Amino acid sequence: MSDATETHCPYCALQCGMGLSPADGPVPVAVVERPGFPVNRGALCGKGANAAAVLAPGARLTTPLVRVGGALRPAGWDEALGRIAEALGATAAAHGRDAVGVFGGGGLTNEKAYLLGKFARVVLGTSAIDYNGRFCMSSAAAAGIRAFGLDRGLPFPLDDIPRAGCVVLVGANPAETMPPFVRYLRELRDNGGTLIVVDPRRTRTAELADLHLAPRPGTDLALALGLLHLVIADGRTDEAFIAERTTGWPETRAAAMAHWPEHVEAVTGVPLPRLRAAAGLFCAAPTAMVLTARGPEQQAKGTDTVNAWINLCLATGNAGRPYAGYGCLTGQGNGQGGREHGQKADQLPGYRKLDDPAARAHVAAVWGVDPGSLPGPGRSAYELLDSLGTEVRALLLMGSNPVVSAPGSTHIGSRLRALDFLAVSDVVLSETAELADVVLPVTQWAEETGTLTNLEGRVVLRRRAVDAPEGVRSDLEVLHALADRLGHGAGFPTDPEQAFEELRRASAGGPADYAGISYRRIAAEDGVFWPCPDEDHPGTPRLFLDRFATPDGRARFVPVQHRPPAEEPDEQYPVRLTTGRVLAQYQSGAQTRRVAALNAAAPGPYVELHPVLAERLGIVDGERVAVVSRRGRTVTPARLTTAIRPDTVFMPFHWPGEGNANRHTNPALDPVSRMPEFKACAVRLEPL
């Protein structure tokens, strides 16, 4: 692969290494193996292997679009940028600075996320900024900060996973969502370790497990409390670890003891012998890990749920030592870095808090502005989208497609339509871009350079391999040009490395400290793990070995109690709906629905249900069926499988229109993380 550029996949948080070779034809590069990169050692899933298809001019945007007389028509960059600058300026003048909003994405590079946050605070002076990562890992992030004082997806490298004695995967389906990750689970089994999977469906991941627990959606908190109860009752807590390295045990112990296993069995639907078997495997292992993904996190009690699983780890001494601990499998390409550098409503770069005076002073000095000029914290993603057309009147959106992916999508679509002005920067004409007043066509992964932080906290470098088609500009050029038109031209570099150098300084001394990381080092070292405070620092693959990131260095137990999902089945809506992903489509599908090979594998939406439920309702495999909730109605083919609980149905969320799962999802928000309840709502099924 001598002529191949070493780079990374445009999609998920594994950030698999890949090579790109020049090619002739409409698709300008070919994806080739990059076996030297440690995370995936050359392996790619179908999305990564076919990613180059979206680079073809026919698949993507190549000219700005502006709305004229109700329709989008091609326009020049000057006109498009001029319209945006004018509308944002006029909205702020008429309705105040907070009437201008910004919505970002966890797929954006660190450089983009950093400059987008800076653009909102310095150029627009608005507090109204948040991003789609709020819908993704925010509950795990909030729980990690409560327990450990720091949030990094995995506090250990992936290489540690096969060396744990037992791994519990809670609501995670990496066999479909991160296929090359499965290697680590196979190696775990080869080493004699055990795998437990907790999922209402017997997924491809669950097929790999020694033990599969299939709880009702929305009951993971009770399950974790039940396991902790059993561990305590069997006298298998690690009292020395609890005494030396934690605080708050008595309250947590009492909360767990109040959750009787028989009660937990009734709430979760997991038979008591299986609960006992899980507690037994977990405690028998010399070290154990709990890894959560969106299943337990995307709940209106996601933060408490993750803390319940962390409590189980802490009570058994499985934290702050090698081959043990709690981790979250982050989701989007830059799910980790995207939540560290300031596109979050309450945040400044380096994972600093926007309401911390010292943080404001540090970052304001890097930006050359008065700390008093920085706005305060704003609303969370759902609350921001919900306020469109009322409080927020003009929106700049970069890297998300909420018409498809936001909870209660019908309502959010109507909020987007109610805006005075919507500008969307995207690589394709997404369903959200279709609603915009101005659409800006931007460069893609293979056409630009930038850093991303993968699920391990490893900062990697995506390299430009090919020129973008004429007419396309980068997100950094967009931010620079808009800042310039709004009177702040300086301070928005268009060169990614220059942006990264500024990010290093802005993050220095913060929890996510990138000060010692450079493009040169990333290239030489296969990525660098943060925190890395100076150039001589080796980076930090394993966190918390000596102390946790709390003021006293101890991990905090958080006493939590189970509560039901915000919407429980009743007579009118008797079935639980949960949602998630399939292997061949990515997120809102904006990119992957444009790839023929992926559409062939996953052509459209469906609702998955058990034959017992189907028979009771008169539903036949493959036939179209209506799903009805308090928020909407969808029509999709039914797919019958014994791999799901008979009281639960599942819909993937990758498609717009009449099969859009988010017509049903309930925007009940977690009180701490503001995560919506994507994973549990109530529906009724009707044969057509």
Ligand SMILES: Nc1nc2c(c(=O)[nH]1)N[C@H]1C(S)=C(S)[C@@H](COP(=O)(O)OP(=O)(O)OC[C@H]3O[C@@H](n4cnc5c(=O)[nH]c(N)nc54)[C@H](O)[C@@H]3O)O[C@H]1N2
């Ligand atoms: N193919 C593909 N891969 C992707 C993505 C994609 O869209 N497509 N997206 C990327 C992103 S951004 C993310 S966040 C990750 C997500 O990765 P995952 O979290 O692995 O994906 P999901 O399918 O959302 O949810 C995982 C599992 O949770 C289960 N589940 C549903 N409800 C519950 C519940 O109440 N409790 C428990 N314990 N489990 C439940 C579902 O049945 C599902 O199998 O994937 C990343 N990778």
Ligand SMILES: Nc1nc2c(c(=O)[nH]1)N[C@H]1C(S)=C(S)[C@@H](COP(=O)(O)OP(=O)(O)OC[C@H]3O[C@@H](n4cnc5c(=O)[nH]c(N)nc54)[C@H](O)[C@@H]3O)O[C@H]1N2
């Ligand atoms: N029902 C249900 N809904 C869910 C979930 C679920 O499990 N169930 N999961 C939630 C989760 S975890 C997530 S992460 C969200 C994701 O949902 P979205 O936020 O909609 O994410 P994507 O579909 O990846 O949208 C990214 C958009 O940005 C564009 N894009 C990609 N890269 C760039 C770039 O560099 N610059 C610019 N300007 N644009 C770019 C893409 O073409 C696409 O249109 O969905 C959430 N919604």
Ligand code: SF4
């Ligand atoms: S697992 Fe994720 S990063 Fe790896 S090839 Fe697939 S989508 Fe890309």
Ligand SMILES: [Mo]
């Ligand atoms: Mo995500």
